[in-house]
Amino acid sequence: MIALGKRLKILDGALAVFEAKGFHAAAVPEIAAASSVAVGTIYRHFPTKEALGEALLAAWQERFNADVLAPYPATATPRAALRLTWRRMAGFARSFPAAQRFLDLHHHASYAGPASAAAEAALHQGMRELADWGRRQGVMKPLPPEALTALLRGSLAGLARYAAVAGVIPQTLIDDMEDCLWNAVATRT
Amino acid sequence: MIALGKRLKILDGALAVFEAKGFHAAAVPEIAAASSVAVGTIYRHFPTKEALGEALLAAWQERFNADVLAPYPATATPRAALRLTWRRMAGFARSFPAAQRFLDLHHHASYAGPASAAAEAALHQGMRELADWGRRQGVMKPLPPEALTALLRGSLAGLARYAAVAGVIPQTLIDDMEDCLWNAVATRT
Amino acid sequence: MIALGKRLKILDGALAVFEAKGFHAAAVPEIAAASSVAVGTIYRHFPTKEALGEALLAAWQERFNADVLAPYPATATPRAALRLTWRRMAGFARSFPAAQRFLDLHHHASYAGPASAAAEAALHQGMRELADWGRRQGVMKPLPPEALTALLRGSLAGLARYAAVAGVIPQTLIDDMEDCLWNAVATRT
Amino acid sequence: MIALGKRLKILDGALAVFEAKGFHAAAVPEIAAASSVAVGTIYRHFPTKEALGEALLAAWQERFNADVLAPYPATATPRAALRLTWRRMAGFARSFPAAQRFLDLHHHASYAGPASAAAEAALHQGMRELADWGRRQGVMKPLPPEALTALLRGSLAGLARYAAVAGVIPQTLIDDMEDCLWNAVATRT
DNA sequence: CATGAATGAGTCTTCATTCAT
DNA sequence: CATGAATGAAGACTCATTCAT
Structure with a gap:
């Protein structure tokens, strides 16, 4: 065995x-x-080194998804949901900084396989649901899910890169980014 | 010769x-x-493949810096300067998408040498001047230059990653991000 | 056990x-x-893979010898004895084609050990007795036993190689070869 | 170059x-x-070790064919042609003993490729012409070319195996075999 | 200066052998 | 005794680098 x-x-x-x-x-x-x-x-x-890379990528993508796409509280508004999503992403980056950098740098690797693509699709699907919800409520602009993912993940990668130098991501920066990201996707009021 | x-x-x-x-x-x-x-x-x-990688990295970092750190108009405010900086970065990513992805993925490469570090330092210095200026004027929070760089560059990387899928970065997304980034670094009003 | x-x-x-x-x-x-x-x-x-190869080789060589060197009928002449020997060899090749090919291709293998050499010697000894008998009776040329073995075994290998393509060795070819082989070793009349 | x-x-x-x-x-x-x-x-x-094996096999098969299938003198009879063929084969085995053993042991190798198969076919074609010629003249039995090849090549392999022990193939054995092989394929007279 | 055939250190991968279960 | 997961030495193959042309 x-x-x-x-x-x-x-x-x-x-x-x-x-x-x-x-x-x-x-x-x-x-x-x-x-x-x-x-x-x-x-x-x-x-079976091969590539398969190891593929399995590693998929495993951490799935872990990332599991953390980030966990259900929202029943009472949550879109605004609260986005906040929670962002905090979960930041929490992942804090808890697994090596995995975070790995995901940032290897997402387009040649060995990214079907499992990896499926995880990416699942993440986009989660983002789509969030974006659609916000749009139906009239609080968020119409937005392709990829754009929302890119926005959140890009900012997270920037912070993670900063953390690689500074050692840790200041909580205030995370909170400020949260506000900022909402402004990027919210309808102008 | x-x-x-x-x-x-x-x-x-x-x-x-x-x-x-x-x-x-x-x-x-x-x-x-x-x-x-x-x-x-x-x-x-x-002399070696590493030297080629180092030269390539440095060349594009310098080109990035030259584009992004060009002088601001004499009449610019910190807010206008940040806007210009961000637009220049987005312009670079649009004009040289391959170079943008290369810089995003190879910044921590083992062959990053002194010229690369100098370019990184120059970029931070430019950011420091912008941040100090804004702080002296009371419109920006005190911010380490690395944080500012990470924020801008991370968002840009996110958009570039989106562009790799979507083909192009929508101008509206760039403009929205601009506003959003200002909010992240501006003093609360 | x-x-x-x-x-x-x-x-x-x-x-x-x-x-x-x-x-x-x-x-x-x-x-x-x-x-x-x-x-x-x-x-x-x-104990090792080599020992397995050695045992396998020796086992089939011994089986080949047991078949081929079985006693001749008391009334046999050298000519009849050669005919019987050849038919026994052909019978072995027909009954155990895989073993026949294995023996043909692995006889000089690096893992051929003492048991294998002993079997080879036993076969030569049998051939020597046949050759000496024929020579004493004046019906066979003086012939080193290795030459007789090579002649018979080579022809058999040729037929076996033909069988690998044709599927079966035609009985007439075996019979014709028998005559032919006798001519090769018999004294000219 | x-x-x-x-x-x-x-x-x-x-x-x-x-x-x-x-x-x-x-x-x-x-x-x-x-x-x-x-x-x-x-x-x-x-490109690979297999390709090297394939090229080596094909090269020596072609050399063997070139030697053995060279034109016969205009005056030759089928009997003389078979004699010449056999002597050329024996000459090859004498001149290139290592190549001879290589051909004997590797003919069914997994890396035998198209060039090898083509050479084998060319040899069979040459044998077919000889067999047909002899049959038309009424001096040879009807014989598939593979059978003729197997007969000649098997005997040659047997002699070569003997030579590996004895050091050299006695010329008399070659000559005796020649006669013997003719008897195997000639019509009974 | 430009070229690309030759080199061999270093890589991924296989497989004979061992040993805890 | 039988099993098969674990081991690591050894093999096929790649590729950065050199140098004769």
Whole structure:
């Protein structure tokens, strides 16, 4: 019986090395060392290095989605929903800074596969629901979901890049951005 | 004397290949082919592949800075200056989408050298002057220049990523973002 | 005590895979699958893959010898003995085509060990007795046993190679060859 | 310009190593050493190790065909033609013993490609012409060309295997075999 | 100066072998 | 005894770099 713990160890080691050096500069033996696992063991769990990259990308995209697209409180308004979404994204970036940088830099990787595309689509779908809701209520401009995603994710990436230098994202900056992002998508009042 | 035309052809070919496949996945013979130049010729202009990457990164960072940090009109306010800065950044992303993606994805590359760091510092310095100016005038919050850079550049990257899917950045989105970014850095009124 | 049935299953599976792909291209897990046995079980019966190859080679050589070198009828002449020998060889090739091809292609294998050499020597010894007998009777030329073996085995290999294409060795061809081989070794009359 | 000499050196080195150890047991660096060439150079001339094996097989098959299927003298009878064919085959085996063993052991290799099949077909075609000629003259039995090829090549392989032990094929054995082979294919008189 | 054939260090991947269950 | 997950040494192949033309 394959120990599932090994798979997780490998994914963790791969995240560290891919994030630090990029996919192609990461040597499989190095990933093995970072995972405290033998080289051959990696190939028992993933058929190729590309498949490992694909699985890692999909796993973190799904985790990101699970965090960000969790249900809103029943009483939430679109404005509150956007705020919550943004805070969840920032929370993810704070909790998993390496994963956040990995997602920022590898989203267009050649090894992004169907699972990755599905996760991207699920995220867009969540954004679409939010945008449609806001539009129906007359508080948000009509907006393609990709635009909303790009806006939120781009700002988040900027903050994460700042954090890589500053060490941490100041909470005030997150809060200010929140207000700012709402203004970008809200109908003028 | 080395023909400068070849150097430019090589840098152009390298941008195309690096942007499409990443630094390590780009083979020097492939860059040579994309540049319509022989392999050996590349080594006549750049001592190593890393040096080529470093030169390419620095060249585009400098071009970005030259565009973005050009002098403001004498009559500009901080608000107008920020608007202009943002529009210049968006203009760069529109004019050189490949270069924009290259800068977004390779900023933390292992081959980023001193020239690259100097360009980054120059950009921060420009941002610092803008932030200090706005703070002295009482219209902007005190802000580390890296935060300002991250905010602008992150949003730009988000839009560029959207453009990679949608094909073009809608001008209205750029204008809305401008307003939004000002709100993020302006003192509350 | 080790179940002998497993040993035979492994030898059968190994014959199939070695014959189809060659010794080095045959992976032990593949042999295990072809034998319906776990990998570890193979190593319980044979210390190494080489030892398995050696045992397989020796086993079939011994089987070949047992078939071919069986006693002749008391009334046989050298001519009849050669005919019988040849028919026994052809019978072996018909009954065990995979083993025949395996023996043809692996006789000089690096893993051919002492048992294999002993079997080869036994075959030569049988040929020597036949050649000496014929020479003493004045009906056969003086002939090194290796030459007689090579002649018979080479012709057999040629027919087996034909059978691999045609599906079966025509009996008339076997009979004609018999005559022909006698002429090659008989004293001119 | 690629030096053609290198290609030949590689083919020679590969013949030596493949013949001695078999295709899969032959390591590419070993072939490179035997060819006095760097590993990478092999891959400049042959895309894969399999392609090298294929080219080597085809080259020697074609050489074999060129030697064996050369035109017969105008005055030749079928009997003389068969004699000449057999002597040419034996001459090939004497001149290129390593190539002969290589052809004997690798003919059914997984890497035998179209060129190899074409050469095999050409040889069969030559045999067909000989067999048809003899049949039309009433001196040879009707015989599929594959059977004729198998007969000649099998006997040759047997002699070559003997030579690997004895060092050389005795000329008398070659001559005796010649007579013997004619008897196998001639109509009974 | 430009060229591209040659080089060999380094990469991904396989597979014989081991050993805890 | 049987099993098959884990191991890591070894192999095929790539590609940055050199240098003779």
